[in-house]
Amino acid sequence: MKFLIITRGVNSFTVFLILLCGCLVFIILPTQYLLYMKTREGKCSDQVYNSVFRGMRNFMDLSTDEKIQERLLNSKKAGTPDESTIFVVPRHKQPPFVPYIKVVNRNKFDALFRDHGSSNPLPRDLTEDDKLVIYKDPDRHNSPWEQFYQDINRYQLYSFNSTHEMTSLMTYLQDSTMSICPQMGGGTQIKLNITFTDGGKALMKPWRVPREYQTLPDHYFFADIERHTAELAAFHLDRILDFRRVPPTTGRIFNITSEIKACASGKVFVKSFFKSPANNTCFITECHQYCEISKTPVCGKPDLVEGSVAAFLPQDREYRRKNLLNPWKRSYTRGTGKAKWETNSSYCYSSVMVNPPFTKGRRMLDIIDLSIFDFFIGNFDRHTYNTFFKFGDFSTIIHLDQGRSFGSYEKDELTCLAQLKQCCFVRNSTYHRLLLLNKNEYKLGDVMRESMSTDPIAPVLYEPHYEALNRRLRIIIDVIDGCLATASAADDVLKKEPRYEDYMREISHDKKQLG
Incomplete structure (x- = not known):
């Protein structure tokens, strides 16, 4: 009888240990996949790192971590915060950081547009029916965005190799003074509808994640984060492929306080600006669908943030x-x-x-x-x-x-x-x-x-x-x-x-x- 009791006790204790280990695994493993953790570009802040990853350092590639931190120390760029408000700690080791290649000249780009004409040339007999915007007095509509509108037709949004007009439009989008910038409704993520002082309009998407961040395999595409650099790169690819179907887009560094907050409109948006614990200026916009990412703030460094700026198409x-x-x-x-x-x-x-x-x-x-x-x-x-x-x-x-x-x-x-x-x-x-x-x-x-x-x-x-x-x-x-x-x-x-x-x-x- 005593033997049976002891045996039962051992079995019960063993079962208890198994259950305890199972609970620990259940708690620990999901921490490799935390959403919205405030991080340094690829590394958690020290406080979070110590509290969450105690005993889990073997899962991380410390050499990669050190390389990323070294790059951060050597490349502090305005408008690119040290920390992202959106981040997922990956399950697997991250690949080593690949250094950027410095562009000394643009020989291949220049040669492509110098040596080869358009793959999709316009018909020679364009009529007014083929043009989208026709001004009665074109000379009075000579702003960069109005010239862009006059270039839109049945076959394209902008002309092939129009260097002067494109440079003028890009400079306008990069430097023009903003008069009003409400959040833009619809969609799933943060974007602002910018109006400049001369009436021109553009769509702005802000920096959210580091450039080396990759979409996680377990994320559905419709819940993925939007990247401002993607909008910009897509336009350049469209131009190189000679499709000419993406609205002209450039990058710009915004001052959240003096530009965005100063011209913000809409009660909810105006009240969303705040100072983070790191003393950075941040804001949040409204969201109605897939809001887990959109509800995380956009923060500057301390006031500056990168963004893409795409020229609006005519709205009439x-x-x-x-x-x-x-x-x-x-x-x-x-x-x-x-x-x-x-x-x-x-x-x-x-x-x-x-x-x-x-x-x-x-x-x-x-x-x-x-x-x-x-x-x-x-x-x-x-x-x-x-x-x-x-x-x-x-x-x-x-x-x-x-x-x-x-x-x-x-x-x-x-x-x-x-x-x-x-x-x-x-x-x-x-x-x-x-x-x-x-x-x-x-x-x-x-x-x-x-x-x-x-x-x-x-x-x-x-x-x-x-x-x-x-x-x-x-x-x-x-x-x-x-x-x-x-x-x-x-x-x-x-x-x-x-x-x-x-x-x-x-x-x-x-x-x-x-x-």
Whole structure:
């Protein structure tokens, strides 16, 4: 009997120890994945580090930590705070920090635009019907943003290699005095609607995370953080690819106190400014969807913060835009649900190209260009696209809202190329532009680095992103070459540019057929 009692006691004690260990594991492991922890760029503050990670230092790469701290000591940049209010402590060791490459000249960028003309030249016979904004007295509308508006037409948002006009617009966005800046409604994250003293407008997105921060594997794309550098880099890529469909965007360093707070409007926004315990000026904006990230503050250093500034498109009713559903939209539900295109390899021909406006004109080619663009930048969040009402269905697609791009330089999201893979055709001009950018003398990653080197917040992208662009370029070319290898004729894959006159002739013929 005594033996049985002792045995039961030992078993009970063993069970107790097992349960205790299980509880400790349950408590410790989630601490490797803490949201909204105030951190130094890649390292927790000493107080948090000691209280949370006591006994867990073996999980961390201390050599990487030391390198990051060394960089911080050697590179204290205005507008880039030491600490981020959004951070997730990663489960795995972080890769060593890759130093930025200093741009000495812009030889490849200059050579690309000097030696090669536009891949998508405008028709020579543009009419007033092809232009978006027409001023009765153009000489009275000579501000940089009004000149930008006059450049928008059926085929583009800005002109190819318009160095003088683009420099003027960028300088305007970087230096102009702000008169009012309410928060912009809609969306899921912080952005401000800026109006300058002369009436020009722009969209501002602030610094949130360090440049080397990567999207976490366990995060859904629709809850990912937006990066101001992504908006800026997307514009430069759009210009280099010669798509000319992203609103001109530049970087700017804002003073939260004298610029943003001074012109803030809206009761909630005005009251949201505060001083942090580190004596930095911060603010928070309202949020109505996926608010866990948006509700974290934007803080300066102590008052300065970086931001992207994108030129607004014309806002008057006559210039309004269509917001159209992307046929290759992803499922925005948590779990394992998939969109139709993810399970149907013939989706392009069986579900999309049987319905207008995808049956004729330029729309389908624009959608495939968009898929290539999104693959380059790693953008999952393309649920809609925009066109101008004025131009009907023969209007270039406008590439808006790239904030969730450039989230990973290690992973290539091949699903972004679903349109290209399923339809297996592309603009002839797009293909040859890609081949050009794959040459060493015009290497895409190098041209991108040089293009952004003169921006006020350069370096814009973390260095590994440039090699990722080169890698993705080779993947896209391989996909197109695969289509060419299986096609009966090259013309089946490489499509010439549709002409507006031919499109209207087809529309007229279809109407006659319908009676």
